[in-house]
């Protein structure tokens with residue numbers, strides 16, 4: 493597992509600080525925002541930041557060049573907010589949420605630390621062409637600040653894109669102008685829908701009226717020309733209704749760009765409720781296949797997220813890209829020598845083989 497927090501000795505700061513690390517003395521250095529490496533000894537890298545010393549403990553083989561860090565006053569560590577060599581960079585906008593999904597991988601907390609100024613600086617320092625994820629909690633609980641962050645970044649960095657994960661409860665018709673003007677092409681909104689009926693969807697997200705609110709929100713986004721990626725985590729509770737959900741999506745929500753059908757992540761509530769929720773698709777893929785067939789036949793792009801390839805019937809493997817973020821991805825003993833490994837996403841770091849898929853490996 494790649495650590496997103498590194499032990500550090502940071503300069504004396506009174507406010508959270510964003511900076512970018514450089515390991516070469518390049519000509520294009522921005523010394524107000526960048527720390528330049530000046531040495532390395534005994535597992536510690538030394539940087540100069542505006543005349544102050546910054547020390548970071550890191551393995552000698554690990555490149556930090558171009559990484560964007562957050563340092564918090566009084567902490568002996570730094571957060572790697574954006575890793576320059578990774579495609580998987582997501583900023584946790586808030587831990588607050590107005591839903592309480594049974595499988596949530598990041599269970600909500602009541603408190604909120606406002607880091608919008610720092611996050612704005614961070615995305616402006618992202619590598620060229622980056623797509624930055626924004627998630628929570630529910631980021632649209634802070635809609636004005638979130639929209640400001642996105643607008644500032646997109647207007648200053650024409651190469652950047654965003655992928656925002658939202659529960660879809662907070663779009664209003666008044667947002668259309670902003671969505672049209674700012675976020676049409678360069679923002680993808682990932683919005684979950686878990687069941688085709690209000691009763692079951694609301695029960696899964698533990699919020700009465702959530703399904704109806706979702707159905708009000710989606711057209712606001714879609715009629716603005718913005719792109720929606722629907723997301724459905726497969727669990728034992730909703731797997732049998734996936735074909736009905738596919739019918740709903742293709743008839744009521746055909747304007748959505750894509751549908752991500754996702755395996756459960758065994759962390760947070762997903763881990764706590766694993767035994768009740770995990771659906772082993774290596775044993776029974778049939779309802780997922782039926783749902784995919786309906787969606788694909790009606791022209792909706794479908795992708796399987798977080799499915800080890802060997803748990804998916806061969807005909808459907810082309811729809812299963814490697815989606816598990818590199819920092820929390822692992823492979824198991826059956827993966828050694830597997831011919832699919834180069835294009836397989838493997839497993840979440842916290843996956844327990846004793847409570848997981850019955851059938852792994854190629855037969």
Ligand code: SF4
Pocket residue numbers: 800801802803823824826827828830831832833836837838839852853854
């Ligand atoms: S054996 Fe491992 S690498 Fe091969 S398909 Fe299964 S999970 Fe992926």
